[in-house]
Amino acid sequence: MFFVRADGNAAIGAGHLMRCLTVAEEIKKKQDVCVLCGDEASAALAESYGYETKVLGELPFSVREAEKICGLLQGDKQDKLLVDSYLISKEYVSCLTQKAFVICFDDMADKILPADMVVNYNVFATKKRYHLLYEGVEKKPEFLLGASYIPLREQFRGAKENVRWQFTDVLITTGGGDEKNHAGTILESLLKRKELENVTFHVVCGAFSPNYEKLTEVSENNGRVVLHKNVKDMAGLMQKCDGAVTAGGTTVYELCALGVPMVAFSYAENQKQLVSYLAKLDRGLGAGYLPDEPWEVIENIVCAVAEMATSASRRTELIKTEKSLVDGMGAVRLAGKFMENPN
Secondary structure, three states, rough: EEEEOOOOOOOOOOOHHHHHHHHHHHHHHOOOOOEEEHHHHHHHHHHHHOOEEEEOOOOOHHHHHHHHHHHOOOOOOEEEEEEOOOOOHHHHHHHHOOOOOEEOOOOOOOOOOOOOOEOOOOOOOOOOHHHHHHOOOOOOOOEEEEEOOOOOOOOOOOOOOOOOOOOOOEEEEOOOOOOOHHHHHHHHHHOOHHHHHOOOEEEEEEEOOHHHHHHHHHHHHHHOOOEEEEEHHHHHHHOOOEEEEEEOOOOHHHHHHHHEEEEEEEEEEEHHHHHHHHHHHHOOEEEEEEEOOOHHHHHHHHHHHHHHOOOOEEEHHHHHHHOOOOOOOOHHHHHHHHHOOOO
């Protein structure tokens, strides 16, 4: 059995759970998958994608929870377990490795995880950083690092470059939570920009967004705003748009794979490195960290979108940079590595 331990809820958004399910889609072609969740909301989300689930009912990612998970496993590393959370500790992982082959997603590279395998698919993840972090550790995990392991759903694979000469539709997506309604704030500024007066804005409202009613009101009062909730065909929606504004995270890589010109910003610590990396590649790809300089970041976003709107050559330039980062086959590669590893 292949197990996934991840959550997706209003407090943390859906990113952790969804990237695990993306890999699970490939794994379940060959093996049964069970998703272990800390709460009912997370389980409901996993079940909506057709997965068997179990709600653990313990303090999430505590040693007590790890012990409960061990009780579900066959032992002798016959089962494999993919764990994804910023809350996991050395003690938690150590407990699990006694019974299962443990794989951990690790975005931050800021702590030693005594797992069998560690995955950091970010474009900025380097072997040097992990070798320094794990220096002196006798038994090191196998490291799967870099953009070739970005887990994207099948709908994001094989897209060709497509620069449309008209610029009429822009996507705004800020993640599954967005408690502070950054989408609404950014939208308000974009609607005021003269170069964008003929643009329709497609706002994605995440599964756990508390701002649905606010955004619905804006949409009902402005014909240039279309609200999308619980989108299943995100690739289709992205490909309908000529540009995008996105928070840092997996959505960045999805847009890159499809070749949609974008500008990214960060509002959480785990998003900062990616947005900073993008800004170094191209000044217009990364707008900055919103909590530090909110109005400057929003102005950067508005200017970047206006530049896209007024220049097809600029859009072409952005697409070429984005497509060079991602090929969309990461989930297939990860599933292959997870399945080939001996128990």
